[in-house]
Amino acid sequence: MSKKGEIQIKYSDETIEGPLREWFKEPGILRWFPAQEGKEIEDTIKMLCGFTRWKSALTAFVDDKPIGVGVLFLHAYKKIAHQCLFCLLVDPDYRNQGVGSHLLLNLMELAKKNFNIEVLYLEVFEGNPAISLYRRFGFKEVGYHPYWIKEADGKFRSKIVMEKVLN
Ligand SMILES: CC(C)(COP(=O)(O)OP(=O)(O)OC[C@H]1O[C@@H](n2cnc3c(N)ncnc32)[C@H](O)[C@@H]1OP(=O)(O)O)[C@@H](O)C(=O)NCCC(=O)NCCS
Numbered sequence: 541m542s543k544k545g546e547i548q549i550k551y552s553d554e555t556i557e558g559p560l561r562e563w564f565k566e567p568g569i570l571r572w573f574p575a576q577e578g579k580e581i582e583d584t585i586k587m588l589c590g591f592t593r594w595k596s597a598l599t600a601f602v603d604d605k606p607i608g609v610g611v612l613f614l615h616a617y618k619k620i621a622h623q624c625l626f627c628l629l630v631d632p633d634y635r636n637q638g639v640g641s642h643l644l645l646n647l648m649e650l651a652k653k654n655f656n657i658e659v660l661y662l663e664v665f666e667g668n669p670a671i672s673l674y675r676r677f678g679f680k681e682v683g684y685h686p687y688w689i690k691e692a693d694g695k696f697r698s699k700i701v702m703e704k705v706l707n
Pocket residue numbers: 572627628629630631634635636637638639640641642662663664665668669670671672673676
């Protein structure tokens with residue numbers, strides 16, 4: 541789709557499954573996702589890969605190596621199809637180099653041009669440094685679920701919902 545320096549963005553295909561499986565092995569990564577263990581991680585990967593058939597998932601590459609993915613979770617119902625949840629995941633070795641930003645820019649363009657999405661939103665767990673990235677792109681906090689996650693030790697963690705109207 542587009543190029544920025546050495547980062548290339550393409551529609552994701554089923555080959556993204558392997559890299560996703562690797563990225564979900566990062567210690568601590570599950571802090572930012574609802575999945576807790578093996579079967580749930582596999583379900584998450586299958587769910588993310590499922591959107592490749594609609595061409596609503598993008599992969600970032602460097603030298604033909606996949607280094608990140610962004611997925612639009614398209615809604616099937618017409619009344620809510622004008623808005624869309626999305627998710628970003630970047631290879632830990634390539635973070636803080638603009639890959640996530642580049643994916644997000646391309647996702648916003650894809651959402652608007654290919655799917656007539658007017659509002660993009662995201663769900664992010666309390667304490668995720670990604671909140672700073674989303675604020676930088678103009679996403680505003682519109683919702684707060686204080687008891688969203690219940691950890692194994694019984695402690696609750698909150699989820700923040702952020703959204704942006706696409707102009
Ligand atoms: C969130 C994420 C996709 C950002 O990708 P990235 O390539 O590092 O993003 P960029 O380099 O474009 O921007 C870096 C920004 O992300 C923030 N950030 C988020 N998570 C980070 C992390 N784990 N390590 C370093 N920086 C992180 C930085 O604070 C920085 O914000 P700023 O530019 O406003 O200062 C990536 O950190 C990631 O995959 N995190 C784990 C999965 C996750 O939490 N996904 C989001 C779920 S809502």
